[in-house]
Amino acid sequence: xxxxxxxxxxxxxxxxxxxxxxxxxxxxxxxxxxxxxxxxxxxxxxxxxxxxxxxxxxxxxxxxxxxxxxxxxxxxxxxxxxxxxxxxxxxxxxxxxxxxxxxxxxxxxxxxxxxxxxxxxxxxxxxxxxxxxxxxxxxxxxxxxxxxxxxxxxxxxxxxxxxxxxxxxxxxxxxxxxxxxxxxxxxxxxxxxxxxxxxxxxxxxxxxxxxxxxxxxxxxxxxxxxxxxxxxxxxxxxxxxxxxxxxxxxxxxxxxxxxxxxxxxxxxxxxxxxxxxxxxxxxxxxxxxxxxxxxxxxxxxxxxxxxxxxxxxxxxxxxxxxxxxxxxxxxxxxxxxxxxxxxxxxxxxxxxxxxxxxxxxxxxxxxxxxxxxxxxxxxxxxxxxxxxxxxxxxxxxxxxxxxxxxxxxxxxxxxxxxxxxxxxxxxxxxxxxxxxxxxxxxxxxx
Numbered sequence: 001x002x003x004x005x006x007x008x009x010x011x012x013x014x015x016x017x018x019x020x021x022x023x024x025x026x027x028x029x030x031x032x033x034x035x036x037x038x039x040x041x042x043x044x045x046x047x048x049x050x051x052x053x054x055x056x057x058x059x060x061x062x063x064x065x066x067x068x069x070x071x072x073x074x075x076x077x078x079x080x081x082x083x084x085x086x087x088x089x090x091x092x093x094x095x096x097x098x099x100x101x102x103x104x105x106x107x108x109x110x111x112x113x114x115x116x117x118x119x120x121x122x123x124x125x126x127x128x129x130x131x132x133x134x135x136x137x138x139x140x141x142x143x144x145x146x147x148x149x150x151x152x153x154x155x156x157x158x159x160x161x162x163x164x165x166x167x168x169x170x171x172x173x174x175x176x177x178x179x180x181x182x183x184x185x186x187x188x189x190x191x192x193x194x195x196x197x198x199x200x201x202x203x204x205x206x207x208x209x210x211x212x213x214x215x216x217x218x219x220x221x222x223x224x225x226x227x228x229x230x231x232x233x234x235x236x237x238x239x240x241x242x243x244x245x246x247x248x249x250x251x252x253x254x255x256x257x258x259x260x261x262x263x264x265x266x267x268x269x270x271x272x273x274x275x276x277x278x279x280x281x282x283x284x285x286x287x288x289x290x291x292x293x294x295x296x297x298x299x300x301x302x303x304x305x306x307x308x309x310x311x312x313x314x315x316x317x318x319x320x321x322x323x324x325x326x327x328x329x330x331x332x333x334x335x336x337x338x339x340x341x342x343x344x345x346x347x348x349x350x351x352x353x354x355x356x357x358x359x360x361x362x363x364x365x366x367x368x369x370x371x372x373x374x375x376x377x378x379x380x381x382x383x384x385x386x387x388x389x390x391x392x393x394x395x396x397x398x399x400x401x402x403x404x405x406x407x408x409x410x411x412x413x414x415x416x417x418x419x420x421x422x423x424x425x426x427x428x429x430x431x432x433x434x435x436x437x438x439x440x441x442x443x444x445x446x
Contacts (some may be wrong), residue, residue, distance in 0.1 A: 025075025084113035109243035125178030137193035166262025172242020184228035194219035324354025
């Protein structure tokens, strides 16, 4: 019979296999109307099973505060009060932007009504339709209302974030995407769907919005219904077009006979990405040196052969640890002075997990240069590293004594010297003739 201690160790090990932890913390503040809290029990219980500590707060309550003493009180904030028009003083568009600066992650659910959260969306390059115009679709044929749409994730969606391609139920507003490169479209609208004024909206307002905004018609798969945004400091925000996506009703509602809804797993995947469980990378350290040396130099010389190494790790949410990661195939290194002088691939090193290395020749130009890694891919953590090094000309005794390219000049100088020596030798060593005697007749004449 196993002892109690062994049973506890076994239980802890099994729990570690199913639990997941965020790389930034496990405290979550959920802002939701108390009367609707039970509507999201599956979503909340799933977060608790993963090890998150949930704190609930009504939209108009002042406590617990989101920011205290200019520090974020929670690692993550979930805003499910999509139809609330009046929030507490610390829940404003400005305070939510401040949370991002403090590296707090957000999940924001939108509504077809005009709310303060709707006013915040344009700050993230999201363009919302006029109030009262949800997304509808009459295909496929079904008994549900046209505003309740089954959506099947496709290759156009963020497949690296979603662990399942099961169809999900969606009811809410679409979002037209701006040109911001920090946007991460997670789930697009179906091609046959469009925004319509079925919820008290105005058809004229919808047309005017399309004409003034320049984004074209509110229709088709160009629209997004769930959109992520990752700031430069790593904080993530996910905009969900409708709060019903997280409800127990849609999580338990079958898509069709024999086809179960994927809402529960989809909500879990969205939370995992937003809370920085998945697709999280970091640069542990970087190193640089000359070829055939072991340590870095304070400065390098033009045309030196340089070696640059970077060590990258990936976060494992099940173990809560960082592990070496060698699966980046498109990592690049730039050697810059204002503009990149060298841009080269930074491939992984075989046999050394997490290490990327490249060897290159320093440019034939002196100045202050930087080793720069700037890796930005949709969904993944942005990797940025910058190391400054000076490049100096060779010393006076550092130049080569002879240059192969100057051999014509060497030959000309040597040949001229040899010719002058031979001419001088011949001139000096040549025969000296005495002047001939004049004839006697010429002497008498004188």
